[in-house]
Amino acid sequence: MRPADPGRATARRRRRPGCSKRARTARPAVEFVARQVQVPASELESYDWTGRRVEYYRAQIRGHLGFREWSVADAEKLTTYLAEHVAHKERRPEQVRVELLARCRTESIEPRPRRAGATGSSRLPCGRPRSR
Template sequence: MRDRQEASVGGEPPVQWKLLDGDWELVGNKTGATRLGFGLLLKFFEQEGRFPRHSGEVPKAAVDYVAGQVKVDPVLFAEYRWSGSTIEYHRKQVRDALGFRESTRADEDVLAEWLADKICPMVFTDEGLRAALLRRCRTLKIEPPGRVDRIVGAGRARFEREFCLRVLGARRVRRQAAISVVTEDARGSFTSSASRSMLQRR
């Protein structure tokens, strides 16, 4: 039973967090908290298609599992810095190794439009839209933008605006059609009345 528990990390198979041959080349000669933090960033990104936003997003069991592989005390993960040049370099290493690139402002606009056109008509929760956006970024090999919630909001707002315009446009068309029918009926009634008057005069 103990072996099975150790083999499961956050509900994932152990292979998800196992450092492979190519991973060790990236780990290189890093030491201490830097070594452990990098290993966890790498394996987290491989699974999620994004980097963790803070240490709390990394399962404790994963920390222990990777720490055992890199021979670093797991408590040192608390010393890993989540801002600064070191983590920026680590993120670049991971992106380059996995074939991803950083997102741009243009990407954000394209993603918002994609959400509005393809996803918002079918998905109605922010959580569902966020999950779809992350999957899309992974497919396109783009590191998800830091402003995911803003993109979700922009996509929803665009969808709602276009939906309202379509509804108003449809109503306008129906109103114009109804007016045309009434007008034609009125013209028909007028023509019939005029014809009867002319016949009576004769």
């Protein structure tokens, strides 16, 4: 019989059943939104954030705030903006993203969600690979 690994047991105890890392990370955001809409955080945590209903809600929010969805034309325009005004002074992907999000707010564009596996160093904001 193998001796128990104390590190694994500790990690197992810290994890809550049915709670992914993403859910634990999002907890502060859920609590913030719950306070804003005056509902218990537990109600928001159990909400299904995928599908048509969420798309409908996002469209309502965009309309209320005067934003629009990201388009191919926006991608071209933002890529040009970043190349002309940001790339010459900033190379850190996280800071370029900050500049991109600020420009999206200025232009009233809802930013595209981040895609898993896409890094700022290998992709332009429009999702096209950088030419080498």
